[in-house]
Amino acid sequence: MRLSCRCVNRHDDLAGAVADVVGGLCYALLRVYQVTAAGTAGAPTVGLAERQASFADDEYARYVRLRSHLDSLTSDPEAALEAFRPAVDAFYGAAAADDWTLAQVFHYVGDTITTDFADILTSRLPEPTASAVRDALTGRTEQEEFALDQIRSALKDGRDAQQSIRRHTAVLVGEALNRFRDALLASNRLETVLGGDAAVKEVVLELLGRHRERLEHLGIDTVDD
Secondary structure (H helix, E strand, C coil): CHHHHHHHHHHHHHHHHHHHHHHHHHHHHHHHHHHHHHHHHHCCCHHHHHHHHHHHHHHHHHHHHHHHHHHHHCCCHHHHHHCCHHHHHHHHHHHCCCCHHHHHHHHHHHHHHHHHHHHHHHHHCCCCHHHHHHHHHCCCHHHHHHHHHHHHHHHCCCHHHHHHHHHHHHHHHHHHHHHHHHHHHHCCHHHHHHCCHHHHHHHHHHHHHHHHHHHHCCCCCCCCC
């Protein structure tokens, strides 16, 4: 009888951890929507502002889909949305930029860190949650390519532009790692879903590896800065 109780408790703990992690990802999507929508103000042309606005619409639609799935995971979705809110708010607060090019750096670097994390995370989530997370947080190819084109165009302006892009990239990566640590320290929920301390280290190394590959397309690397 005691063994049965412990098994139930472990199952409940994992289910609660999954709900909180999905809630954190869901709240992150809401913040992505806010940052993306704000980026329209810095667009150099109306046409570019329209493209940026369309990406914001897409982010909100992603949020709505994952928010709907969150309702099926817990009787208290509001608590799950709040679970990692301080860390998420800190990251997106640092990610925000009034400058058009730096806003695109966020999409190409900061936003894709979330995408990479979701892609890695899905192998550790049960179905149908894994599919819901994959649907909501991956598949931003059009937006990534748009951001990359805008950044490459800005890099042609010379050394000052490159240094600005490198600095903001370093800020985004540093903030992502710091807030990931904060989320781990806030509770054991994230570590539980990932599968323990060793798995956490594997995830960090995988994220850094993907980040380096992405920056190779720009010809810059700030991981070791």
